[in-house]
Amino acid sequence: xxxxxxxxxxxxxxxxxxxxxxxxxxxxxxxxxxxxxxxxxxxxxxxxxxxxxxxxxxxxxxxxxxxxxxxxxxxxxxxxxxxxxxxxxxxxxxxxxxxxxxxxxxxxxxxxxxxxxxxxxxxxxxxxxxxxxxxxxxxxxxxxxxxxxxxxxxxxxxxxxxxxxxxxxxxxxxxxxxxxxxxxxxxxxxxxxxxxxxxxxxxxxxxxxxxxxxxxxxxxxxxxxxxxxxxxxxxxxxxxxxxxxxxxxxxxxxxxxxxxxxxxxxxxxxxxxxxxxxxxxxxxxxxxxxxxxxxxxxxxxxxxxxxxxxxxxxxxxxxxxxxxxxxxxxxxxxxxxxxxxxxxxxxxxxxxxxxxxxxxxxxxxxxxxxxxxxxxxxxxxxxxxxxxxxxxxxxxxxxxxxxxxxxxxxxxxxxxxxxxxxxxxxxxxxxxxxxxxxxxxxxxxxxxxxxxxxxxxxxxxxxxxxxxxxxxxxxxxxxxxxxxxxxxxxxxxxxxxx
Amino acid sequence: xxxxxxxxxxxxxxxxxxxxxxxxxxxxxxxxxxxxxxxxxxxxxxxxxxxxxxxxxxxxxxxxxxxxxxxxxxxxxxxxxxxxxxxxxxxxxxxxxxx
Numbered sequence: 109x110x111x112x113x114x115x116x117x118x119x120x121x122x123x124x125x126x127x128x129x130x131x132x133x134x135x136x137x138x139x140x141x142x143x144x145x146x147x148x149x150x151x152x153x154x155x156x157x158x159x160x161x162x163x164x165x166x167x168x169x170x171x172x173x174x175x176x177x178x179x180x181x182x183x184x185x186x187x188x189x190x191x192x193x194x195x196x197x198x199x200x201x202x203x204x205x206x207x208x209x210x211x212x213x214x215x216x217x218x219x220x221x222x223x224x225x226x227x228x229x230x231x232x233x234x235x236x237x238x239x240x241x242x243x244x245x246x247x248x249x250x251x252x253x254x255x256x257x258x259x260x261x262x263x264x265x266x267x268x269x270x271x272x273x274x275x276x277x278x279x280x281x282x283x284x285x286x287x288x289x290x291x292x293x294x295x296x297x298x299x300x301x302x303x304x305x306x307x308x309x310x311x312x313x314x315x316x317x318x319x320x321x322x323x324x325x326x327x328x329x330x331x332x333x334x335x336x337x338x339x340x341x342x343x344x345x346x347x348x349x350x351x352x353x354x355x356x357x358x359x360x361x362x363x364x365x366x367x368x369x370x371x372x373x374x375x376x377x378x379x380x381x382x383x384x385x386x387x388x389x390x391x392x393x394x395x396x397x398x399x400x401x402x403x404x405x406x407x408x409x410x411x412x413x414x415x416x417x418x419x420x421x422x423x424x425x426x427x428x429x430x431x432x433x434x435x436x437x438x439x440x441x442x443x444x445x446x447x448x449x450x451x452x453x454x455x456x457x458x459x460x461x462x463x464x465x466x467x468x469x470x471x472x473x474x475x476x477x478x479x480x481x482x483x484x485x486x487x488x489x490x491x492x493x494x495x496x497x498x499x500x501x502x503x504x505x506x507x508x509x510x511x512x513x514x515x516x517x518x519x520x521x522x523x524x525x526x527x528x529x530x531x532x533x534x535x536x537x538x539x540x541x542x543x544x545x546x547x548x549x550x551x552x553x554x555x556x557x558x559x560x561x562x563x564x565x566x567x568x569x570x571x572x573x574x575x576x577x578x579x580x581x582x583x584x585x586x587x588x589x590x591x592x593x594x595x596x597x598x599x600x601x602x603x604x605x606x
Numbered sequence: 607x608x609x610x611x612x613x614x615x616x617x618x619x620x621x622x623x624x625x626x627x628x629x630x631x632x633x634x635x636x637x638x639x640x641x642x643x644x645x646x647x648x649x650x651x652x653x654x655x656x657x658x659x660x661x662x663x664x665x666x667x668x669x670x671x672x673x674x675x676x677x678x679x680x681x682x683x684x685x686x687x688x689x690x691x692x693x694x695x696x697x698x699x700x701x702x703x704x705x
Contacts, residue, residue, distance in 0.1 A: 109625075116679075374705075
């Protein structure tokens with residue numbers, strides 16, 4: 109198997125259809141396929157072991173991804189927001205590398221690490237070719253297609269390996285080939301070093317839905333592209349949707365989103381008020397909430413459009429709360445909730461989410477985390493309700509152990525967030541002589557609101573119990589998130605270090 | 607012939623190419639009435655008129671019991687069959703796009 113099949117089929121079927129739009133320039137499927145072939149030849153000739161891309165989304169990302177696949181080399185995109193020393197440590201792990209980058213960082217790439225170093229435009233010019241020829245992509249079953257470095261919030265970044273069979277398993281199992289209408293276009297605003305950026309390329313090309321690249325997300329630019337490019341589909345991470353809605357509310361302009369049919373979000377917990385506001389603001393749009401991990405080649409569970417609309421303002425609280433769930437597992441994967449002793453738990457019982465299926469890699473360089481039966485422990489805690497909806501309760505590694513009692517930050521955060529004056533909140537465990545660990549809450553208040561620590565502590569005591577009451581509360585201006593909207597809990601803990 | 611997930615197979619009587627999605631072991635897989643091959647050699651043979659309704663690009667074909675599933679990666683004029691029984695197009699699951 110080889111992921112280049114995705115582009116090959118699209119190019120065979122409708123070579124002249126537009127596959128990609130970047131800065132107003134269009135690229136057809138045939139042109140991208142021909143370029144990927146030319147790129148593969150270059151990569152093989154270079155003798156590089158990896159192909160890496162350090163930069164924002166561009167047509168070169170797509171050509172490099174498929175070119176690497178056709179050359180049988182892993183594609184390892186890098187986060188362009190890292191510092192030079194961090195970047196260099198990763199590049200050394202890709203030696204010898206075929207590196208494509210537009211950034212100044214290229215000048216500081218360690219000597220000898222790169223076999224080939226060129227900018228995106230140079231790479232596109234060097235591989236420009238109109239007529240695809242014949243190219244036999246390696247069909248190595250175990251071949252690694254994509255290697256993604258984790259954000260490394262707890263140490264050196266780990267290299268997650270996604271094999272051709274994992275990514276193709278996801279694409280072939282969830283998308284019908286060429287199922288998009290010719291007028292459909294998807295706005296891709298996630299960066300290429302994120303799993304959502306990779307799956308957006310593969311899924312859109314297989315569905316033959318035109319990709320519109322938005323390399324630098326801002327709410328205004330996102331809305332402009334939606335309008336100018338008649339965007340029909342989009343995927344955003346929670347912070348993006350939060351910012352889009354805030355922008356619409358602030359400018360008080362009704363955006364022109366007439367073409368927009370479907371909006372998917374994922375990559376983190378979407379705050380319930382944001383979803384509810386979005387459902388009201390865009391009544392005609394089909395919403396999908398996707399849950400997935402890098403190690404599972406993207407989406408494994410999905411809350412679809414009908415579920416969103418049904419749950420919105422539903423009188424039955426058990427139906428209404430589905431807006432806070434990640435929906436049901438895809439038909440192509442199995443999901444189980446397991447207890448600490450490894451036993452499989454029943455409905456509504458909280459435990460660790462395990463997943464199995466062709467798309468699940470569960471593998472880092474040098475370490476495979478799946479068990480003998482193929483089950484991958486996600487390290488997410490959650491439960492499945494009586495109707496099969498999966499609810500997540502946070503990362504298991506974030507659980508606070510206070511006096512021997514396990515406390516999930518999520519349950520306390522939810523109560524604090526329900527306070528009218530609270531804009532955002534993060535609860536972490538901090539060292540305590542008495543309890544081993546105790547709860548601390550960093551709270552962002554809404555503008556011009558006064559709330560006392562006592563008030564918040566009373567709220568938690570009333571709704572939960574005394575062991576859940578944060579001993580320490582700090583009011584802060586903002587919480588530390590990374591660029592993808594992931595809360596950096598380690599940095600929250602640092603707030604309480606003094 | 608021996609099937610294995612990921613294997614590409616070609617029709618020996620038309621343009622059809624398929625990739626094996628599911629299926630293993632020795633299976634009598636034909637296209638247009640003739641056994642499929644891993645590499646085309648020589649001139650194409652004659653299509654059996656009883657197996658000439660064609661294959662469609664990107665469609666999945668499966669046996670009744672779902673034990674064999676193929677993805678058409680290049681269409682042609684022949685009909686896919688296992689043990690002489692024509693394969694059916696697998697109904698689309700129609701998931702909402704999530705990326």
